[in-house]
Amino acid sequence: MTSVEEVLTSNLYTQQTKKLYKIGEILGLHEDQLTALSTPERVIQVKIQIKGKDGLIKTFTGWRSQHNSALGPYKGGVRFHPNVTQDEVIALSMIMTWKNSLLQLPYGGGKAGVRVDPKSLSKEELEQLSRNFIDAIYKYIGSNIDVPAPDVNTDSQIMSWFLDEYTKISGKIDPATFTGKPVDLGGLSVREFSTGLGVVHTSKLAAEKFLGGLEGRRVIIQGFGNLGSYAMKFFEENGALVIGVSDSKGGVIDPNGLNYSKLEEVKKTTGSVVNYPSGKKVSNDELIISECDILVPAALENVIHKFNAPKVKAKLIVEGANGPLTADADSILKERQIPVVPDILANSGGVVGSYVEWANNRMGEIINEEDAKKLILARMEKAFNEVYNKYNSLGDQDLRTAAMVVAVERVIRAMKVRGLI
Template sequence: MTSVEEVLTSNLYTQQTKKLYKIGEILGLHEDQLAALSTPERVIQVKVQIRGDGGVIKTFTGWRSQHNSALGPYKGGVRYHPNVTQDEVIALSMIMTWKNSLLQLPYGGGKGGIRVDPKALSREELEQLSRNFIDAIYKYIGSNIDIPAPDVNTDSQIMSWFLDEYTKISGKIDPATFTGKPVELGGLAVREYSTGLGVTHTAKLAADKFLGGIEGRRVIIQGFGNLGSYAAKFFVENGAEVIGVSDSKGGVIDPKGLDVKKLEEVKKATGSVINYPEGKKVSNDELLISDCDILVPAALENVIHKYNAPKVKAKLIVEGANGPLTADADSMLKERNIPVVPDILANSGGVVGSYVEWANNRMGEIIGEEEAKKLILNRMEMAFNAVYNKYNSLGDQDLRTAAMVVAVERVVRAMKIRGLI
């Protein structure tokens, strides 16, 4: 294994704990307090079995990590991916704790995952898998306990199966137990694009502070799934120019600008943006170090690390994915004076959208799409301003440190009041 591969496959939980301990030094927290903050309250591992289309029993492993409930019920998505691990799920649940705290949402952090390649399953097998996962964890979730949502390779259809199975097995009609649902089941249309909307709005706020505005800025987006495609659309609406995008098969760059609508059509028709007819074909690695004003890594974790951080040419990085930068990359980019808007702020539009949906379900469906959109943008702006003010008051620190200080401080105060640390 090469040194780069070691970084790319390194333990995300170790990376996140390293970042937390740095914040602990700033806040003057002692070892026992940091242990309380980094250790999940509960991790559930389950065996999920399905009868495959050929009649063969297939067995998968699933997890739900419930990291911290000091501020409220656990909240976070469920991902289906062949490389999911327990440590990854724990790390992502920790990120959700800080994200929910930073946005001043009444939630703690949770995350779930099943180690599976969903593309290798038929629709019937995928439904079985989803229902059986809920069968295994239903005792530990609920609108006042733990609220799952979509994540990597899961969507509103899977949330529908989750909700239906939960209703059958628990006997509770409680749509607020899950967010990211279809509109017909109490979801909000804004939830479909809320993460992309939040990334772009945060990028605009950061560009105003660090680049003199977003108008005319050249943007590269690594990852052209739901988040990346909506972010591209909103960047264009805000006057920026998308010059590069990629997906798992590779990417395309055109300094003259890309047609976002055409990109979506090509992706839908051929399965990859790499088939876009104009521009230069590039790998994901090349894309990350290409010249641009704003870089949005919106794919998987640890894609910017100590081996490629020195080559990054972007003037501003906005984290669309969870944990796309390693701790080493953070330090290097700080030394190079390249601002990084951290994941817990930049991509939190999704969880704010989930919060609005959850609250709407509990209040009796009284919020419309435009009102929901305004709530998301206002909450994102409030969080950005809190982070930027903390960034200025801390002095020689980066935006991630400022965001983490704001988020961890709130959790620490709640835990102290409750006598937990």
């Protein structure tokens, strides 16, 4: 009998392939086409070694999955996490293919991961690791080939080390090779908060369709990293009431609402949101099934599955993380008539922000921050409306299916005219 633990650690690639095969049935794709769509074009595995503070050599494994380039250069983040696997990286690169296609960005899908706990490294060791990873993959990246960006446990500082090392080893001055950089290196400050901004904008659009509007709605955010933190800020600015948040150590719920500034201070000074002075302390599992209007899973994959999906009390789910729902959870929530705004739409503000930065670098820095923000919101609104119209035309299907149909169809058309499928 399948346990919760087995579901939580189940293969993300298997989950994503199941979702793709469902789309294949709707689009009438045959097995060879589905194999072509689910198989990455290249997966690079590398050994990364650094000299630790104790003088001993530490060895880590890293991967870059280049899933599909039919629509353009591979695009996707780099995560540093102790539990990352090759299959997870491949699955995430597949999600990026659909996400970039859905938002009509000129990219294919890519993703990278290094199996490491970055919190266990000193700053000097982290810099070594970052530079040595680029040394290992530099031949396979570039602004016209593959464009990495920040992801879990990576940030603008790591992108700075990536860019500097790439310049040194390749001899190319090409800042558009990486996005999510500091402003001083051609980045845009909007990129730092664009994922959270996009999640809230999509939540607002979905709430207008399914809940009668966002203002006054009770929101729970599972995960309080960069995405969760900015999402809370923008929810608050849009008149929603955030009543629950969590991080890796647990969560807190207050029906009267949580204060963003106070929560940020608590997180900064104590290391966890669980130390918020009011409200009820809860586990992440309890938070997910607590009563609210909008639930935003904004941490890791597979957190909503067949065991807890029947207990979810939210009226609308907006996927901040990549792959937070299993295929089984999708079916259960569809049956329960709880709309789910899928990850490839909801959290795409980050990659749209990256696209604006990439284009700006290539054009010679001509876009200002306000224009960048408008571009992100306009692109996401266009994609949402396209998905919602497809959702209505498909009949008895959910929003994920609608989004996937739109995204997969575009990739198929590109592959067909190239003679790849």
